[in-house]
Amino acid sequence: MAAPWAAAPPEEPLAREAALLAVxxxxxxxxxxxxxxxxxxxxxxxYAPFTLLPSAVPSALxxxxxxxxxxxxxxxxxxxxxKEFLERTLASTIxxxxxxxxxxxxxxxxxxxxLAQSVFLGINRSDYMFDCxxxxxxxxxxxxxxxxxxxxxxxxxxxxxxxxxxLKMLGRTEEASRLLPNNPAQGLALGIAKAWExxxxxxxxxxxLVEEVQRNIFDQRxxxxxxxNRNIRVIRKRFRDxxxxxxxxxxxxxxxxxxxxxxxxxxxxxxxxxxxxxNWEARLLLERSRAVKCPDIATQLAGTKKVQQELTRPGTLExxxxxxxxxxxxxxxxxxxxxxLDLGEEGDKMxxxxxxxxxCFVLKPQREGGGNNLYGEELRHVLExxxxxxxxxxxxxxxKIKPRPSKNYLLRPHTPLxxxxxxxELGIFGVYVRQGKELVLNESAGHLLRTKAIEHADGGVAAGxxxxxxxxxx
Ligand code: ADP
Ligand code: MG
Numbered sequence: 001m002a003a004p005w006a007a008a009p010p011e012e013p014l015a016r017e018a019a020l021l022a023v024x025x026x027x028x029x030x031x032x033x034x035x036x037x038x039x040x041x042x043x044x045x046x047y048a049p050f051t052l053l054p055s056a057v058p059s060a061l062x063x064x065x066x067x068x069x070x071x072x073x074x075x076x077x078x079x080x081x082x083k084e085f086l087e088r089t090l091a092s093t094i095x096x097x098x099x100x101x102x103x104x105x106x107x108x109x110x111x112x113x114x115l116a117q118s119v120f121l122g123i124n125r126s127d128y129m130f131d132c133x134x135x136x137x138x139x140x141x142x143x144x145x146x147x148x149x150x151x152x153x154x155x156x157x158x159x160x161x162x163x164x165x166x167l168k169m170l171g172r173t174e175e176a177s178r179l180l181p182n183n184p185a186q187g188l189a190l191g192i193a194k195a196w197e198x199x200x201x202x203x204x205x206x207x208x209l210v211e212e213v214q215r216n217i218f219d220q221r222x223x224x225x226x227x228x229n230r231n232i233r234v235i236r237k238r239f240r241d242x243x244x245x246x247x248x249x250x251x252x253x254x255x256x257x258x259x260x261x262x263x264x265x266x267x268x269x270x271x272x273x274x275x276x277x278x279n280w281e282a283r284l285l286l287e288r289s290r291a292v293k294c295p296d297i298a299t300q301l302a303g304t305k306k307v308q309q310e311l312t313r314p315g316t317l318e319x320x321x322x323x324x325x326x327x328x329x330x331x332x333x334x335x336x337x338x339x340x341l342d343l344g345e346e347g348d349k350m351x352x353x354x355x356x357x358x359x360c361f362v363l364k365p366q367r368e369g370g371g372n373n374l375y376g377e378e379l380r381h382v383l384e385x386x387x388x389x390x391x392x393x394x395x396x397x398x399x400k401i402k403p404r405p406s407k408n409y410l411l412r413p414h415t416p417l418x419x420x421x422x423x424x425e426l427g428i429f430g431v432y433v434r435q436g437k438e439l440v441l442n443e444s445a446g447h448l449l450r451t452k453a454i455e456h457a458d459g460g461v462a463a464g465x466x467x468x469x470x471x472x473x474x
Contacts, residue, residue: 001474003056003175006406009419010170015052015409018166019417022052025165026411029158031468032218035413039215048155048219049467051451052409054163054179055424057471058130061140062447065128065428068334069444071327072126073432075311076147077439078320079302080120083111085320086301089310092342097366097394099272100304106284107297116252116290120434121195121263123188123294124303125150125427125448128334129401141401142334143425146368147295147303148270152461153184153429154222156448156468163470179470184429187445189226191431194441195292196232196262198433204262205233209286211268212238216462220267235259239269239279246285254289263292270300270368305364309338309396337399341392350397351387355380362398362457370463375400405454410467420453424469447471 010018026047033048034041079085086107094101126145130138160179167176196206206227208220224234237256246256254261264286268274275283287297301307310316312335317328339350354361363374363383374382386392405421429445450466460466 001056001058002406003054003472003474005053005170005172006056006408009053009407009409014170016417018169019052019409019411021169022050022162022166022411023047025162026050026158029161030218030222031155031158031162033155034215034217036215039213042217045218046413047411048216049410049412049461049464050159050162051422051467051469052166052411054167054470054472055406055408055422055449055451056474057424057426057449058138059473061128061130061138062426062471062473064140064330064333065126065426065447066444068330069126069428069430070442071321071324071331072124072145073122073430073442074324074327074439075317075321075331076122076124076145076299076302076430077120077432077434079307080122080296080298082320086298086307089307090301090304092393093304093306093366095393096390100301100306100366102275102280103297103301106280106287107301109284110287110297113288116288117292117296118290118436119195119198119292120296120299121191121292121294122147122299122430122432122434123150123191123265123445124430125153126430127425127427129423129425130403131336131401132404136404138404140334141336143401144305144308145303146427148300148368149267150427150429151216151267152219152427152448152450152468153188153446154219157181157183157185157222157446159468159470175472179472182446182470184446184448185222186226187429187431187443188223189230191433191441191443191445192223192227192263192265192294193230193232194433195294198435198440199262199292201260201262204260205235206263206265207256207261207291208234208236209242209264209266209268210236210238211274212240223265235261239274239282242282242286243278246282248285248289252288252290254286254291261289261291263294264289265294303368304366305396306366309340309398311335312338336401339397341395341397343390343393347392348387351383351392354397355383355387358383360400362400364396364398365394370460370465371458373458375457408451410451410453412467422451422453424449424451425466426471
């Protein structure tokens with residue numbers, strides 16, 4: 001089912017008028033991003049890209065995605081505590097993928113020393129597309145789960161107001177009133193605040209570990225402001241600052257600039273480009289510390305594509321979540337086909353299948369942040385080249401999800417207005433806190449809808465491909 005406006009979206013000159021109103025509403029509501037030209041300062045800012053119109057989301061699938069979020073929180077948390085599973089699952093990957101190997105080395109090193117950290121905070125976002133079956137019925141299929149630096153929980157809370165106004169301008173007041181409020185930043189901050197409280201030092205701060213260049217700073221500020229509102233002090237530091245000014249005391253309490261850090265919230269550190277030798281050292285220092293890392297390195301590893309693929313093997317979920325059959329069933333229902341490309345018969349068979357039929361698969365390396373996956377002819381070409389080499393093991397293969405496209409306008413600064421055929425990806429934020437073995441908080445914290453033109457196979461909002469959207473439940 002589509003949104004009532006998707007079959008015939010407004011045409012010129014109405015579309016232009018609506019876009020002008022939408023952009024100003026977005027700026028007023030705080031759907032903001034620093035500009036490409038001036039990414040290091042907030043003197044000149046623009047709007048984060050967004051759709052002119054809200055996109056349809058089947059309400060049953062929306063509810064299903066929310067209903068499974070606490071299960072996914074449990075699962076990620078269980079994986080992060082299961083050394084045997086992580087070791088076995090990542091064994092082949094770390095032989096060929098240097099980045100995963102380095103993360104894994106820190107993980108092992110920290111375990112050998114013994115964990116100083118006793119409070120754990122997970123913030124994740126599970127992303128889905130609506131796969132269109134042969135009979136046209138859409139099904140919820142997980143694309144991936146992000147266990148580090150899951151973004152846009154701040155800006156996404158500001159798009160419903162913008163889309164409400166656009167719908168009203170187009171004479172759709174009733175539909176406007178049906179757009180749901182949504183505030184992930186608040187839920188994320190609640191988790192951070194809980195972890196801060198359990199850490200147990202009134203004077204300790206929350207440290208946002210941020211990129212060198214922070215174009216998406218306003219999204220982070222939404223979470224940050226929620227913490228200031230609770231009288232929790234927030235500092236923003238880069239790996240470089242940690243390397244230069246970070247230290248541990250005898251009890252492995254983390255200090256930076258003389259301030260004790262209770263919680264480290266990573267908004268960076270998920271791609272190889274984030275690390276030079278000093279940054280790796282800083283990462284190790286943080287992981288060794290008593291501070292609550294969001295995520296700790298084990299939880300980051302739990303979010304790798306290789307782990308995602310291994311989870312689909314029969315019996316694996318049951319072992320990770322024993323006696324939780326209902327959770328297991330809800331989780332499994334969202335899985336698409338995922339396949340190992342490890343050397344051996346199973347990998348050979350799948351590689352051959354994908355080469356024969358590349359449009360039915362996506363080839364994924366162990367990378368985050370969009371723009372890394374391979375599709376179609378490129379997939380075939382790469383797989384043919386590496387099919388007999390161990391390099392194959394650094395990838396996984398996934399069934400390609402095929403959602404039904406709908407028409408929309410994607411609004412971006414300096415970009416001409418035109419109708420695009422679009423598909424959407426729904427993300428649900430999850431937050432949990434564990435103290436020792438006891439889970440003290442396990443929640444879903446809101447959603448994010450991102451939409452992109454079908455000509456782009458891959459890429460998120462930060463990568464300049466997808467744009468922010470608001471779900472219109474049908
Ligand atoms: P990343 O960690 O880079 O975000 P994802 O697995 O989320 O990696 O893939 C990036 C993008 O590629 C997704 O946002 C989606 O648009 C597209 N994509 C990923 N997997 C599939 C799939 N199985 N079918 C169709 N599109 C996919
Ligand atoms: Mg993704």
